[in-house]
Amino acid sequence: MPIEILMPALSPTMTEGKLSRWMKNEGDSVSSGDILAEIETDKATMEVEAVDEGVLGKILIAGDTDNVAVNTPIALILEDGESDADLNGYSAAAPVTRPAAEQVVESSAPAPVSVSGPAVEFVAPESEWNGSFTKTTVREALRDAMAEEMRRNKKVFLMGEEVAQYQGAYKISQGLLDEFGAKRVIDTPITEHGFAGLGVGAAFYGLNPIVEFMTFNFAMQAIDHIINSAAKTRYMSGGQVSSPIVFRGPNGVASRVGAQHSQCYASWYAHCPGLKVVSPYSAADAKGLLKSAIRDPNPVIFLENELMYGTSFDVPDTDDWTVPIGKAKVVRPGTDVTIVTFSLMVGKALDAAEELAKEGISAEVIDLRTIRPLDTETILTSVRKTNRLVTVEEGWAFAGIGSEISAIVMEQAFDYLDAPVKRVAGVDVPLPYAANLEQLALPQSSHIITSAKEVCYRS
Amino acid sequence: MATKKTPPKRASKKRTASSALPSDITNELILDFYREMLLIRRFEEKAGQMYGMGLIGGFCHLYIGQEAVVVGIQSALEERDTILTSYRDHGHMLACGMDPDGVMAELTGRSGGYSKGKGGSMHMFSEEKGFYGGHGIVGAQVPIGTGIAFAHKYLEEKAVNVAYLGDGALNQGQVYESFNMASLWELPVVYVIENNSYAMGTSTARSSANSTELYHRGNAYGIPGMQVDGMDVVAVREAAKIAVEHARSGKGPYIMEMMTYRYRGHSMSDPAKYRSKEEVQKVREERDPIERLRALMLKKKIIDEAGMKQIDKDVKAIVSKSAEFAQSSPEPDPSELYTDVYADA
Structure with missing residues (x-):
């Protein structure tokens, strides 16, 4: 059988084109790579190269023909040992339609996809600690978590700017260089894009890097590697290559450092499948979640808060305290209104709840602890009880964490709501420097109180 | 103060078909080179054809013309070494021994592909063969x-990574x-610049300062x-041995600039109007890495015409089989949509 040469598609969108002219004549011998013809696509003139070897037996579509459908046979090639006689038996088949497009239609389409994707697995909360506690700062808790995991697993290492000799720009890595040496506690140049990518490469190969960003503001230089390289590779490799890496550092607004150094990235990273996003409030959660993050085989974004580093909390006296990623915590039970928040804002919400109690409003405060995967069950259970919801975050409201939570509650607990959800968030401006303006731009306890009263129809 | 230079080393010398072959270049090795380069070329031609039939979607960047680079470098590596490259990656995968069936089936987006059809032309991996992608963002593979x-x-x-x-x-x-x-940390990495003269449609002369000497780009960092000549597989291998040994022995990174050429457009939908047909034709006629090796093999009587025909036939059979597999392998099951996003904690 002679070999059919088909009208090629030279872009994913091309369905037909013009066969401009033939560069070979009937009877010419052709070999791989020879230019057979020129065709005009919707974009440009392109050459058709031979893939098979033989003799150009017959031209089926003459040069200067318009509207030739893709995959129409345009010529026949005779292979070694074939002659013109073999052409006689040939009858042109109907143009083959583009198989890829066909099959998409044919294949049984999956069931309609819910916006939130596959069912979220139930995550059990950490078991209660019955032992002793020690007052520990968030700073020390983070350091202890890293030290314990580095003792446990030699593949865990820490890299970042000033993490070793300087002992950490915010002193999180104090003492780690002394204990683990320069091989595992590595000062990097100021080169976020580079060392984030380097960390991902090391993780691909099976190491467990902890990459510290001096603040998450600088991680915008590295966000391509965090998302395109770390978050997507497992999927793109069909499950072959994972990125067991932790990116950690202070996130959000510090104090009077201006717009470029004051931003919450929770919704940026939480947007992306493949990442886990954690943002703890207390020292015990900071320690337990960081240990879980380091042990997790996926890329974890660990958002800390500079203003919390010096705050002390009770932390269990054990070197095996872990908190599961994906489990929120009711930090103050209540019955009238649910306040959902995370990180520094948990403190503001607790203050607000205290004030609200004085006015007879019982607020339930939920500390998300993990942003992705989001513990929707804890939120929904609370809303079904209180019938009212206020979300609080330092970041901007637009496409923020509060927006996502109110969408989920609307979808899954609409009938339980007695009032529209209220979002308390940072004002929609770059963060100003002036002390008074900065204060005005950020959520305060007073905003939370006002919003809680509004959803309770109290003034 | 005297001007200082970190003199980058040039390749020992330009090798041509007539120069004496180094002692480690056996006849068997030459035949392997030929088989591997031909496999890449025929595979890519087939991929181009299947793209034209609508069997391969999206972007498809062919490696035709550059075959000597990966084949020469791979021959200088050991099993424990690793490689990774950009989106023009089919040749690299075949050169490091990945199964043509699995590569072609990924191009067609089928479940038998290396990434179960979820990655496509630009995103394939094989930990077994030390191949770490397949990266779609220009330059991102270098820090990785x-x-x-x-x-x-x-x-x-004591392993080395080659980052193309x-x-x-x-x-x-x-x-x-x-x-x-x-350089700072003396990492065992060889950076291989495949200089095919065009960054998509922009020539090196229009995009790169000091464009005739890109191998100088590591000077400021003390990288040799x-x-x-990236169109001469023997020259590539001999040069790679120097660079790989340098990296393996703990002396840090090395930069190799391979002067090569791609015959096809940047991707399938690129008509390549930024260069003349004569320019492409001249390279094909004078520098083609496969033709040069053919001439060498005949001259040295390593193989005769009939033997060569047999290799051509064998290679063609491998490629045809991969094309058949890539069309018969089923599309991924719809349930695959949700798998492989996260590893189980």
Whole structure:
């Protein structure tokens, strides 16, 4: 059988084109790579190269023909040992339609996809600690978590700017260089894009890097590697290559450092499948979640808060305290209104709840602890009880964490709501420097109180 | 003060078909080179044809013309070594021994593909063969490869990572961030610049300062460089042995600039109007890596015409089989949509 040469598609969108002219004549011998013809696509003139070897037996579509459908046979090639006689038996088949497009239609389409994707697995909360506690700062808790995991697993290492000799720009890595040496506690140049990518490469190969960003503001230089390289590779490799890496550092607004150094990235990273996003409030959660993050085989974004580093909390006296990623915590039970928040804002919400109690409003405060995967069950259970919801975050409201939570509650607990959800968030401006303006731009306890009263129809 | 230079090393010398072959280049090796380069070329021609039939979607970047680079470099590597490259990656995968069936089936988006059809032409991996992608963002593979080299050193494996990049990627900032760290920490990585003269449609002369000497780009970091005829597989291998040995022995990174050429457009939908047909034709006639090896084999009587025909036939059969597999392998099951996003904690 002679070999059919088909009208090629030279872009994913091309369905037909013009066969401009033939560069070979009937009877010419052709070999791989020879230019057979020129065709005009919707974009440009392109050459058709031979893939098979033989003799150009017959031209089926003459040069200067318009509207030739893709995959129409345009010529026949005779292979070694074939002659013109073999052409006689040939009858042109109907143009083959583009198989890829066909099959998409044919294949049984999956069931309609819910916006939130596959069912979220139930995550059990950490078991209660019955032992002793020690007052520990968030700073020390983070350091202890890293030290314990580095003792446990030699593949865990820490890299970042000033993490070793300087002992950490915010002193999180104090003492780690002394204990683990320069091989595992590595000062990097100021080169976020580079060392984030380097960390991902090391993780691909099976190491467990902890990459510290001096603040998450600088991680915008590295966000391509965090998302395109770390978050997507497992999927793109069909499950072959994972990125067991932790990116950690202070996130959000510090104090009077201006717009470029004051931003919450929770919704940026939480947007992306493949990442886990954690943002703890207390020292015990900071320690337990960081240990879980380091042990997790996926890329974890660990958002800390500079203003919390010096705050002390009770932390269990054990070197095996872990908190599961994906489990929120009711930090103050209540019955009238649910306040959902995370990180520094948990403190503001607790203050607000205290004030609200004085006015007879019982607020339930939920500390998300993990942003992705989001513990929707804890939120929904609370809303079904209180019938009212206020979300609080330092970041901007637009496409923020509060927006996502109110969408989920609307979808899954609409009938339980007695009032529209209220979002308390940072004002929609770059963060100003002036002390008074900065204060005005950020959520305060007073905003939370006002919003809680509004959803309770109290003034 | 006297001007200082870190003199990059040039390739020992230009090798042509007539020069005496180095002693480690056996007849068997030459035949392997021929088989592997031909496999890449025929595979890519087939991929181009299947793209034309609508069996392959999206972007498809063919490696035709550049075959000697990967084949020569791969022959200088050991099993424990690793490689990664950009999106023009089919040749690299075949050269490191990945199964043509699995590669072609990924191009057609089928479940038998290396990434179960979820990655496509630009995103394939094989930990078994030391191939770490397949990366779609220009230059992003360079810090990742540097990180794999970091892991080699951390684990004290005496292995080397080869990070391939194009002349276009060489202008990305993250490449220099990688050069800095690799040199600072003496990481075992060889950066192979595949200089095919065009960053998509922009020639090196229009995009790169000092464009005739890209191997100098590591000078500021103290990284030695060499420029090699990337259309001569024997020259590539001999040069690669120097660079790989340098990296393996703990002396840090090395930069190789391979002077090569791609015959096809940047991707399938590129009509390549930024260069003349004569320019392409001249390279095909005078520098084609496969034709040059053919001439060498005949001259040295390593194989006769009939033997060569047999290899051509064998290679063609492998490629045809891969094309058949890539069309008969089923599309991924719809349930695959949700798998492989996260590893189980």
